Amino acid sequence: MLSTYVDLSDTVIFFAIPGSSPTFYVYIVLIADYNYRYGHNLIIVYYLVKAPCYMNDTQFRLRPSSFDTLLDLLSETSDPFHERYGKHLSKAQVDELMRPSNETLQEVKNWLNWHGIADPELSTSLDRSIALTVPVFLAETMLNTTYHVFEHAKSQKKTLRTLEYSLPRHLHSHINLVSPTTYFGTTESMRANSFLQSRASGSNLTGDTTPLIGCVDTVAPTCLKDLYNTANYIPTQISRNGIGIPGFIDQYASFSDLTTFTQDFLAPGHQRNLHCEATVVGIQLTCKLDLFCEHLRAGITGGDDGFESFLDWLDFIATVPDDLLPNTFSTSYGDDEQNVPADFAVELCSGFAELGARGARLMFTSGDTGVAGALCETNDGVFRPAFPARQLPLCGGFSNLFARPSYQEDVVSAFLIADGNNNAGLFNTTGRAYPDVAARGQGFQTILDGLVETIDSTAGSSPTFAGVIALLNDFKLAQDGTTLGFLNPLLYANPTALNDITIGTNAGCGASGFDAGVGWDPVTGLGTPDFVELQAII
Structure with missing residues (x-):
């Protein structure tokens, strides 16, 4: 039969x-x-x-069989007004929902x-x-x-x-x-958003961690601690708190440069070890921009096929046990949203949601080239959104693919009303708005091949903000044993906990771009972090 x-x-x-x-x-x-x-x-x-x-x-x-359920649970555990707030899912629970x-x-x-x-x-x-x-x-x-x-x-x-x-x-x-099918990610578009400047003639570092005068042209960790009000905080949960930094396009970690950086920029006793995990043997990443995190964990992936490798990384991270999963991730890579097929982008964001449900926070740079994108080219002449940039300037704007989440509605609507007809027709007024937050992106002092280099890039902004979040996670772990996880709803519900930046623009490729102003804007989001103020809301 x-x-x-x-x-x-x-x-x-x-x-x-x-x-x-x-x-x-x-x-x-x-x-x-x-x-x-x-x-x-x-x-x-x-x-x-x-x-x-x-x-x-x-x-x-x-x-997955129950992805909608996972999204509902992520929304509940991330909502500071919900009874399930902070009750993140375990790996086993997420695995069951994603199967x-x-x-x-x-x-x-x-x-x-x-x-x-x-x-x-x-x-x-x-x-x-x-x-x-x-x-x-x-x-x-x-x-x-x-x-x-x-x-x-x-x-x-x-x-x-x-x-x-x-x-x-x-x-x-x-x-x-x-x-792979329709995504053409390459080293041209899946770019590390950083620009190296030559070391100044005669500049030498010592073990002195005193910031340079004014912190205007160059930035060291001590300067960032002063800027973001973390100088007086001493972490206590080092063994269960860390930052993960994925690396792509054949970039790799330099252990010798990390040692030099900690010796030159951090006080004795503040040096940290680098732990690396590999998804493809032989391909590592650069992680020279770690500034004041607690444990630095490098997620290594192979190849130079852009977000194709990001999918491999997400698969790898999904296997990491709860006790080894970094609580915060910083990613200094991006692409223009127009280059990423819709089905590919949605699949990536599903992986990000999975990590958020487990209580991890992901930070992405928004790029350095303003509203016109990396190549100064669009199919229709309008502003070119970045992907998956949702966190940090200089590229700010509105997604053409993802709808605006409810937690953004009030502040973004206020911006659109105040902005009037500026840039009318050049962006999607109902799209997911970005960035969410901002941080210093100029004059970062790093070590490259044993020498001091200066970087102007949101590739410095993302790990800087991630460092602040790591310290907030340390504070919360000490309080109740939980982490912040996906904290966008918390930040948007408490915008005064950040320093509002009201001057600036993200012009690019001849386009005037958006202007910063009072409240949320597509240049600096809600603003830069104030650690003490953020402590008060968690």
């Missing part, structure tokens, strides 16, 4: 013959029902070249089996994704698309991608993302 699966809406009939070993499947497609779903309107900076016969590493990221249903796993495997890919050829990650290596021609058949080798016009980097792909209709509710 045959067991039968019939989906008349898709005109697909599937027969499984039980009792056979191995099981045989007959998959009859009465009408090809590939429904176009995934495409990407890319600014073309690539030349198309002929694609040879490649083997293609492909990953199918599956839809795909048995139906999802079986549907996808059945489809792959039908294309001649046997179960032993499939590898799974946390049972959340399925990875396989297939010839390009088979991937093209499966995804109803055509792959090409694209060559970047400036860097000559070649990458195998497609401009659109499709899935059978009955898999739309089971597969969130197929990767």
Whole structure:
């Protein structure tokens, strides 16, 4: 007797013959029902070249069974007015919510089996994704698309991608993302937002940690402690509090430079160890911008394929036990939102939500190039939002992809009313507004290859603010044993706990950009941190 699966809406009939070993499947497609779903309107900076016969590493990221529940719980545990505030989920609880249903796993495997890919050829990650290596021609058949080798016009980097792909209709509710497909992230766009200036002639450091006069042109840790009111706080929860810093595009940690930095910039007794974890052996990261955190943990990932590697990092972090998970993450990488396909961006943000549900806080730089983005190019002449920049200036604005969350509504609406018709038509007035907060981004003193370098970049802003959050987590751990987690609702409910910045602009590429003003604005967000004031609201 045959067991039968019939989906008349898709005109697909599937027969499984039980009792056979191995099981045989007959998959009859009465009408090809590939429904176009995934495409990407890319600014073309690539030349198309002929694609040879490649083997293609492909990953199918599956839809979690209870992601909506996870979002609801994240909202409750992050709402300072909710009874569940601060009651973050454990790794085991998150794993259960993020696990795909048995139906999802079986549907996808059945489809792959039908294309001649046997179960032993499939590898799974946390049972959340399925990875396989297939010839390009088979991937093209499966995804109803055509792959090409694209060559970047400036860097000559070649990458195998497609401009659109499709899935059978009955898999739309089971597969969130197929990767790599339409995302063209490279070292050109997935950039480390930093600029090195040459060491000043004759400048030498000693062990003296006294900040330079005025902290105007250069910034050292002591200056930041004074700026953000952390100088008098002594951490007590060092063993269970730390910052994680993921690294990409083949950047790596320099242990010798870290030693030099702590010797030159930090007082004796304040030196910290660097602990590294690898997702791909041999690829590490730079972490020279750690300023006054407690434990520094480096999350190492491989390759230079932009956010493709970020997905690997998120998979790795999902395996980290609760007692080893950093409470705060700082990321000094970004892209322009227009470069990131919608399905890819949503999948990344799902991973960020998973970390937030576990009580971790993620900080992202917003870039250094103003409202026009990194390349000064858009498809339609409007402002170009950054991704996943939601935290720090100088690039500020409004997302074209994500809607504005409720906790932002009051302050952003007030800004839009005050701003009137300025920049009308150049940005999405209903989009998720950024940045959320600000921090110093100029004159950072770092060590590179044993020498002092000065960095002007939001790559310094993000770890600076993350350092303040780490100290707040230390304070909260000492109080009640919990961490802040996703603290945006708390910050937006208490804007006076930050220093409002009212002068400035984020112009770029000839565009006037936005202006800073009283209250939240797309240049400096809610403002810079005041540690003592923030202590008072937690």
